[in-house]
Amino acid sequence: MMRSNRLDRQLRIEGWNQQALENAKIGVIGDNDLLASLYIMSASALGINHVFALAPVLDPILIEIAQKLNIRFSLTHIDGFFTHPVMAELFKDCDFMVDLSQYGLANKLLIERGFRENTPVIRGFCHETNGHQGFKVFSYLKGREWRELEQVVSAHNLPKHHFDDAVLGTIVSGIVLEETKNLLMNQHPSDDLILYQRKKIISAYGQPRILIVGSGALGIFVGLGLVYSGFRNLTFMDPDVVEITNLNRQVLFYDAVGSYKAQTLSNKLNALFGTGSNALVAYFDRNSDIASYDIVFDCVDNFESRIVLSEKSKRHGKMLISGGTSADAGQIVTYNPVDDSVTPAELLGLYDLVEKRNPEAYHRERAACIYRPDPSVIMTNQITAGIMVDSYRMLIDGQKPANVFYDSTSSVRF
């Protein structure tokens, strides 16, 4: 009962095959960074129960979250690098491999094994070249011996220092997990190399005062991304309490059903990462004061609040990064009062949408998700949140982030 409640929001997705996820055995090859741990945490939230990981290290915080989220989750961790073909024996029972490593020897051995044994390999990694940073994801299946393979094999053959970034890693692990789901449910994985790239960030961040409105899945991953980036002056705002049906995506709330989301999120980040974040248990409305903040992250789940956030940010000249998700899509619209005349609510036409609504049909109450829930999964939330944080880092660095419209059902993801 508890399991089906926890997974309720994704079980509502048409054609969803939870059993395929729960019965799968996934082999994960990691490196000495956070990427494999981020993937494993999200895979556990999604209901994948069996992971075999070969990596020199896994992050204890993220692995503890993975184990507490999903009581059926089992992880076999072998400490080391994938450097010899005989090591493939360790993964002989796995349905397919997820390669998150940064050395060419593992990449080549895994693709060769995928070709020989006809098992898919999903490859994802952060990269830094010629002053640019980004990530690449490619799903290799036998027969896809395409030129894209050249782009996903690391230049260095043996493990060594490499570019690592927890925010880009959050996005990569979300996309790799989506490809995992696609393969397990016999849905079509992306044909294309999934590529994200921007100029290298060189500015120091400082400690701006950051307001995150909404402490659900988006708010959690925005909070994690900000903390991993070094931001400490955070305030979370949300009036709702944690429901069991939140737990397929709201990864930090595994032991907090019934508690206030904003308070729990703030407490968790303070305990795990030593931040000094604050919580406001309240709705964001026209009386909310944003004057004391430098930047506002819009992580709410309704258009009405997003309109108020847009209007207040414009009036007070505050930067606003607005995120919205569905089960298979995500949107990130950035508003910088210095450059932009149009707010996210104006750009997306939210006024028309709200005006057209039947006020009786749309009656937002606390924890409205209980009454008329949309399907929701972890992947689009972590991808959207990661891009929101990366957009903010670009703004601080003087770059102009593009508005991003992500669609997991299309080969053209961005």
Next chain:
Amino acid sequence: MLETDLKKELQLDEAEKLLPLVLEIIPGHAAEGLIDIYEPGSYAAKSLKKLCDKTLNKKNLSIEEQLIVEDIKRQLDGGKLLSRGQEIEGTALEYAVSEQTEAGEKYLYIPIRAIKPQEGGILD
């Protein structure tokens, strides 16, 4: 990909303003959209919004094109037309980029996406 979009130089030289314009309206993130070609002189003075309306109201569509238009209309039920994530205001020339076919023929291109806002939490 995103950075390439940002880098695109939207300022066209005078010669390029005499090229045919290819307007593609894409439903969401589909790989293909509804394509319309405007000859030089037929689009320069018109707003991009009007060109989009004209394209969406084209008659004699093939079955494939009709399916694309249905997808676009589904997205536009509560959605908007955006070009590279931005509002479409002004003339087509403000949004066009110069491209060329494999045979070397130059043309102007504007990708428009019909995007529906994502809310999360509540069913309409």
